[in-house]
Amino acid sequence: MNAEGRLLHIDEPAMMDCFRTRPGSHPSVGEHAGKYLEAAALSWAFTGNDDVRALMDHFAQSLIDAQLPDGYLGTYSDDQRWTSWDVWVHKYNLAGLLSYYSVTGSQPALETCRRVGDLVVRTFGDSPGQRDILQQAGAHMGMAATSVLEPMCRLYRFTGEQRYLDFARYLVRSYDRPQGPRIITSLIQSGSVRQTANAKAYELMSNLIGLIELYRLTGERAFLEPALIAWRDIASRRLYLTGTTSSGEYFRDDFDLPGEEASNVGQGCATVAWLQLNWHLLRVTGEARYADQIERTVYNQLLAAQDPRNGRLCPFTPLNGRKRPALGANDCVSSQPRGLALIPASVWGSREGGIAVMLYVSGEATIPLRADYAVTIKSETTFPAAGAVTLSVRPPKPARFPLFLRVPAWARSFKASVNRGEELSGAAGDFLRIDRMWKWGDTVRIEMDLSPRLVPGGHSYPDHVALERGPQVLALEAALNPAVPYMHRAAPRTMNPAQITLADATAALPAGWGGTQAYAIDGLASGKPQTLVLVPFADAVNYRVWLPRPDRVTVGQVAVSAFGRESWSRTGSVLGSICDERGDTYRTTFEGAPAREDWYAVEMDEPADIARVVYRHGKVFENGGWFDTSAGKPSIQVRRSRNGPWETVATLETYPAFTSAGIPGLRDGDPYAVRLKQPVHALAVRIVGRPARAFSSCAELAAYVQ
Numbered sequence: 001m002n003a004e005g006r007l008l009h010i011d012e013p014a015m016m017d018c019f020r021t022r023p024g025s026h027p028s029v030g031e032h033a034g035k036y037l038e039a040a041a042l043s044w045a046f047t048g049n050d051d052v053r054a055l056m057d058h059f060a061q062s063l064i065d066a067q068l069p070d071g072y073l074g075t076y077s078d079d080q081r082w083t084s085w086d087v088w089v090h091k092y093n094l095a096g097l098l099s100y101y102s103v104t105g106s107q108p109a110l111e112t113c114r115r116v117g118d119l120v121v122r123t124f125g126d127s128p129g130q131r132d133i134l135q136q137a138g139a140h141m142g143m144a145a146t147s148v149l150e151p152m153c154r155l156y157r158f159t160g161e162q163r164y165l166d167f168a169r170y171l172v173r174s175y176d177r178p179q180g181p182r183i184i185t186s187l188i189q190s191g192s193v194r195q196t197a198n199a200k201a202y203e204l205m206s207n208l209i210g211l212i213e214l215y216r217l218t219g220e221r222a223f224l225e226p227a228l229i230a231w232r233d234i235a236s237r238r239l240y241l242t243g244t245t246s247s248g249e250y251f252r253d254d255f256d257l258p259g260e261e262a263s264n265v266g267q268g269c270a271t272v273a274w275l276q277l278n279w280h281l282l283r284v285t286g287e288a289r290y291a292d293q294i295e296r297t298v299y300n301q302l303l304a305a306q307d308p309r310n311g312r313l314c315p316f317t318p319l320n321g322r323k324r325p326a327l328g329a330n331d332c333v334s335s336q337p338r339g340l341a342l343i344p345a346s347v348w349g350s351r352e353g354g355i356a357v358m359l360y361v362s363g364e365a366t367i368p369l370r371a372d373y374a375v376t377i378k379s380e381t382t383f384p385a386a387g388a389v390t391l392s393v394r395p396p397k398p399a400r401f402p403l404f405l406r407v408p409a410w411a412r413s414f415k416a417s418v419n420r421g422e423e424l425s426g427a428a429g430d431f432l433r434i435d436r437m438w439k440w441g442d443t444v445r446i447e448m449d450l451s452p453r454l455v456p457g458g459h460s461y462p463d464h465v466a467l468e469r470g471p472q473v474l475a476l477e478a479a480l481n482p483a484v485p486y487m488h489r490a491a492p493r494t495m496n497p498a499q500i501t502l503a504d505a506t507a508a509l510p511a512g513w514g515g516t517q518a519y520a521i522d523g524l525a526s527g528k529p530q531t532l533v534l535v536p537f538a539d540a541v542n543y544r545v546w547l548p549r550p551d552r553v554t555v556g557q558v559a560v561s562a563f564g565r566e567s568w569s570r571t572g573s574v575l576g577s578i579c580d581e582r583g584d585t586y587r588t589t590f591e592g593a594p595a596r597e598d599w600y601a602v603e604m605d606e607p608a609d610i611a612r613v614v615y616r617h618g619k620v621f622e623n624g625g626w627f628d629t630s631a632g633k634p635s636i637q638v639r640r641s642r643n644g645p646w647e648t649v650a651t652l653e654t655y656p657a658f659t660s661a662g663i664p665g666l667r668d669g670d671p672y673a674v675r676l677k678q679p680v681h682a683l684a685v686r687i688v689g690r691p692a693r694a695f696s697s698c699a700e701l702a703a704y705v706q
Helices: 002-009 012-020 031-047 050-066 086-104 107-123 149-159 162-174 183-190 201-218 221-237 268-285 288-304 331-346
Strands: 320-322 348-351 354-357 363-370 373-381 388-394 399-407 414-418 423-425 430-438 442-448 453-456 464-469 472-477 490-492 519-525 528-536 542-544 565-568 598-616 624-627 635-639 646-651 671-689 691-693 700-704
Touching: 002 031, 012 031, 012 050, 031 050, 031 086, 031 331, 050 086, 050 107, 086 107, 086 149, 107 149, 107 162, 149 162, 149 201, 162 201, 183 201, 183 221, 201 221, 201 268, 221 268, 221 288, 268 288, 268 331, 288 331, 288 399, 288 472, 348 363, 354 363, 354 373, 399 414, 399 442, 414 430, 423 430, 464 490, 490 528, 598 635, 646 671, 671 700
Parallel strands: 354 399
Antiparallel strands: 320 542, 348 354, 363 373, 373 388, 388 442, 399 430, 414 423, 414 442, 453 464, 464 472, 472 528, 472 542, 490 519, 519 528, 565 598, 598 671, 598 700, 624 691, 635 646, 635 671
16 A cells, blocks of 8 residues: 555656755755655565656656755755755655665665765864854754764765764764754753653654664764663653654653644654664664564554555544545655555564564565575464464575564463474563574464453543554544444443453444454443444544543533534643543643733534533643633634634633732633523634733633533
8 A cells, every 4th residue: 555555646746846946845845755765665675566666766866867066955045055954855865865776776876875975064064164053954953954864874884985974973963062952961861852852753763763873883882872761761651552652743741642633643754753763773682672662653553644545644643533644745744655665674584693573464585594595484364363373484405593483562472383383482572582493394383362451541541441452552433333422432341351352343344444353342332331343543534542441431411512623822832632521631822922812612523503612721820821801701702614704602701800910729620611692503612812921721612502
C-alpha cells in the first residue's frame, strides 16, 4: 500500500516547482522532494518495483538538475538564503539523494551531495566570515538546522572526506552556544526531553539520530549517551500506548498523554522519528527493547495513520476520535512513507555471528554471516492474527551459528522448537538464543500467547482501560457497534483479563473494510450488558481506545456535544478535552500575552435541538484561568450550519461576577448552566468571554436537548 497507494501517486511537477521557480510557496516546501526520494529508495530496495524505480530515477534527476553552480539546492531567493528552514530543506535533499545513491550507486547523486556538503561547510562554522548556524538559520532554538548532522555523517561515511566529519563536530559544539538548544548538556543534567531546548519532539529526536550516527563513526560514548537518556525518558514518561509521542508536536509534562482529536496526538513526523531512533539504537546496541518499540509503533500508530483503502495519510492520529487522512503534501504526510518503507529493514539482522529475527512477518531474506557465507531464512505466519510462526533455515552448507528470536515484551508465553524437537522457552523482552549446527531445511516452530491484556489509563485516563492483543492495541469501532449510541459509555464487563474472551467477529466486517480482524467481547453500554466489537487500532476509523472501567460507566443524560470537534480562540498551554464528559481535564488559552476575547467551541456531527448549555470552569492560576465579567458575563453562541455565522442565544448569568483584580475562589470543574428560552436547532455551540489577566480556561462545554 505504501508504494501503490502513495509513492506512485506523487505529483512530481508540483513537488519540484519550488526548485524550478524559486522562491517556494512555503519556507519548508522543499523538504517533500527529499523525503519522497528517501522513502522511494527504501521501498525499492526491498520490493524491486519497476514503477517505483522509474519515478525515483526521475525525481533524483530532477533534484540533480535543480542544483545551482555553487552547490545550492534550496528553494529560497538569493537574498533570503540560509534563513528560516533553508538548512532543513538541504538536510532532506541530502538524505534523499544519499539514500538513492546507497541503493543505486548513482555517482551523479553522490556528486550533488558533495557539492551541497561543501557549500554548507563553507557557509557555516567558527571561522571569520562564516554564519552561525543557530542565530541565522535555526528554527526551534536551532534544532531544525543542526539536524543536518545525520546526513552529514552519512556523507562522510560514503566519501571519507574529513571536512564533513569536522562539520558534524561543529554542529555538536553549536548546541552550547548562546541561545542554543544545549541538547547534550541539558539531557545529561535533567534527564528529560521536556526540559531540553523547547521540547519540540520531531526536531529534537532528529538531532538524537544524528548523534547516534556520529557515535557509529567515532565510537565516542559521549555522543550515544544523550540518545539513551532521551529514549529512557520518552519510553517511561511520554510514550502513548500506540507507540508514538508528542501532543501538539511537543513533548508534554510527565505522563501527560491526552488522546483526543483536539490534542493533535502523535505528529506523523514524530512517530517516524521515534521509529528511526529505535532502529538506530537497535543497530548499535542489539538490545531487544528497541525492537519491542519498533513493533509497537509499526503495528499501531504507523499503520493506523494510513487509510488502507486509498493510501491517504493522517498528520495526527488520536486514540479516541476519528481518523482524518489529508490530501496533498505536508510534513507529516511526506514523512510517514519513510517510516513505512523502513519496516523491511527492521525484520531481520545479524547478531554475534548469527541471525536475529526481530519482527514476525511472512517473508524471506538472505543474511550474510561472513564474506563468503550467507544464510537464507524464510518466515511463514499469519501473525498477529495468530501466534504461530514457522521459520525455515537454509544455509548453503551445514554450519554452526546462533539464531536469535526476539521474545516480545508482551508475551506471557513464547515457545520454540527445532524440527519438532525439544521445546524451548524464551524470557519476555529478551532474545531466545538457539545455537546449533544448522543444515538446509531445518525448521523452527514458534508459538506465542496472544490472550488479551487490560492496560490502565494512567495519569490522563485514570478511570479508563484499553485492551491489547499481542502487539496490537484494540479499538471500539463505531461502524461495527450500531447498537451502542454512546461509545464513551461502553466498557468491558470485567477488569479481570482472564475472564475476557475475544471471539472472532470477522464476519461483522462490512464490504470494503480496510482490515481483516475483528473481535467481540462481553461488555456494558450505558450500564446494560452488550456485545462490543473491537478491531486493531490500525484498522479503526471512528473509534475509542480508552474505555471506562466497568465500575465507572455513567448512566443518565448524555450531552449531544460529547466528543464533538473542538476549537478555541488560542491554542494555549494545557491541551485537555472540553467535551469528554470529564471535569478533571481542561484547556487554557495561555500564550504569554493577554487578549480581549476568548472562546471555546464544540461542533457536533449532526444538528440537534439544544435546550441547555453547561460550562465547567477549568483551573485558576495566579496569572489567569477565569473570565473577567467587568464588561459583561460570558455569552453562549450557536452555529446553525457548518460554515454559518455565530449567533448569541444566551448570557451565562449563573457565572459569578469576577474581575482581574483578585483571584477568585473557583473550584476546578465548577459547573455553570443556562437554559435557553426555547430550543435552538444548531450544529455547534461556543462560549465567549473576556479572559482575566492573561487567559481563561475551560474544562467542559456541553449542550443538552433537555
